[in-house]
Amino acid sequence: MxxxxxxxxxxxxxxxxxxxxxxxxxxxxxxxxxxxxxxxxxxxxxxxxxxxxxxxxxxxxxxxxxxxxxxxxxxxxxxxxxxxxxxxxxxxxxxxxxxxxxxxxxxxxxxxxxxxxxxxxxxxxxxxxxxxxxxxxxxxxxxxxxxxxxxxxxxxxxxxxxxxxxxxxxxxxxxxxxxxxxxxxxxxEGSVAPSADPIKLEALRPALAGRPVWLAAETRPGEEPMVAEAQRQMTRFSHRLLSVIAPDDPSRGIGLAETLRAQGWHVALRSKDDPITEDVQVVVVDVCGELGLWYRLAPITFVGSSLVPGFGGQDPFAPAALGSALLYGPNVGNYLDSYSRLVNAGGARIVKDASSLAQGLQLLLAPDKAAAQAHAAWEVASRxxxxxxxxxxxxxxxxxxxxx
The missing domain is CATH 3.40.50.11720 (3-Deoxy-D-manno-octulosonic-acid transferase, N-terminal domain)
Incomplete structure (x- = not known):
């Protein structure tokens, strides 16, 4: 009482x-x-x-x-x-x-x-x-x-x-x-990693062998031009670099691929099963449920919905739990505590625009840098x-x- x-x-x-x-x-x-x-x-x-x-x-x-x-x-x-x-x-x-x-x-x-x-x-x-x-x-x-x-x-x-x-x-x-x-x-958040189709995973590995790969995940329309510009800047230093873009809404994938092709990019569209040949520069993921696949294949992930305001960011622990080094934008209010812990542990790096995104990519293309940052992110995700x-x-x- x-x-x-x-x-x-x-x-x-x-x-x-x-x-x-x-x-x-x-x-x-x-x-x-x-x-x-x-x-x-x-x-x-x-x-x-x-x-x-x-x-x-x-x-x-x-x-x-x-x-x-x-x-x-x-x-x-x-x-x-x-x-x-x-x-x-x-x-x-x-x-x-x-x-x-x-x-x-x-x-x-x-x-x-x-x-x-x-x-x-x-x-x-x-x-x-x-x-x-x-x-x-x-x-x-x-x-x-x-x-x-x-x-x-x-x-x-x-x-x-x-x-x-x-x-x-x-x-x-x-x-x-x-x-x-x-x-x-x-x-x-990091206790359960998203799944991936093992057959797709093994089928893609040979096409990516020897190529540096980075993923832009859950991107918004205002971010994709910056992602493309960062890829353009990076091709000066790594001409075989492959960018994988997974928009927040897979239904936007076809339109995004058409826009990129009009800009001169060689694009492979996942829903069309386009082969990822040596001349492909950008893969557009417009198939639901494939993020777990690309988190495993890409050693570097830019976590989208964060460069442009109004979306609050995305959960960073899914790619972190699968060993990806993380880049993210400043607009992550919904997950501020999560990103703060990752940054404090050395597991994530903030970027503000296309140029700083390219700079972050250039830093992480060094395998030892990417591995160290990915391990730090994985440790935070596993706690x-x-x-x-x-x-x-x-x-x-x-x-x-x-x-x-």
Missing amino acids: YRQLALSIAVGLKPGRRVDADALWAPRPEGMLVWLHAASAPDLAALLHLIPRLETLEPIPSVLLTMQEGLGCPGALPDHVMVEHPPQDTLAQTTAFVQHFKPDMGLYCGAPLRQTLLWAMERQKVPLTLTNASASELDPPGFRFDRAAQQALAQCFDHIICKDDLAARRINKLRGAKAPAIPLGRLE GAEVTDRVLEILQEQLDEKAF
Whole structure:
């Protein structure tokens, strides 16, 4: 009762009006249900990489995914994953949400914390795990009148995984008899690499043998002229250099290939199965599902949607997990934390225009430079594995408890 009172003070509960949950949300699936919540774009990317690993649990649970407003659509997901908007920040909405879906367990990734929703989960006795925990979110700096409320919030979670020892010490001061926070690091995006067709992979290797190759992935229309100009500048130093361009929308591939050919480039179009002969200078990837293939074949990747503003960048950990050295533009607001970690480790380099892109390529065409940067990026992309394994252990333990 004391904890509930403290939590009600923390969130300033607004009762709200009675809610028709059936009109707001889809029906609850049968069987076990895991609720996942992403508080930011990197947290969403981490959860999207975790979801395939949930299929190793027994029994395989259905998944309810919610996310902070403004993160957009996560794209195609397995049939057992449902995406819903989170409830409004009122007692009526959050209570209706929890009573409608009745999640068997929850995994909350990142900050900010939706305190009213967590309070509703607490009332319904939903076991909760917090990853990518922020000490400042649970233990704000400065003198606090509502210390009891912060303690109650920290004790909502059965398990907390935070980034380092300092965060763990601050959080554990609030945890009381609850299990101590574990300083394992972040649940990160790089734990699952995109797949590739092994037959296509082996068929392409001979055509690329001996040629330097770089990939421009998830490019936007405003970036492709800069990519072409960087390729033009680089042919002065490496006349056999092959540029592979994978536009964000594969349906733009035919038009992009026609534009490049009109500019004098020798282009191979993947959807036409054009052979990649010695005179081909640019490959345009207009086939869905081939990025994993080219991440494996290209030792250097420019991660697009980043040179021009308005798109927020793309997840850098897919190419990093497959051993590609990374270049990227300055407009990566959706993944700023991810790129910062890569840069700090020496695993990525920022470029600002066609000339600096060409300069970055020239630097990485030295095999030792590309290998060193790719290894650094791979190490950062692999750090989330221990956290992922611990999260899966926790969820399996909770599933086993529910079975009895």
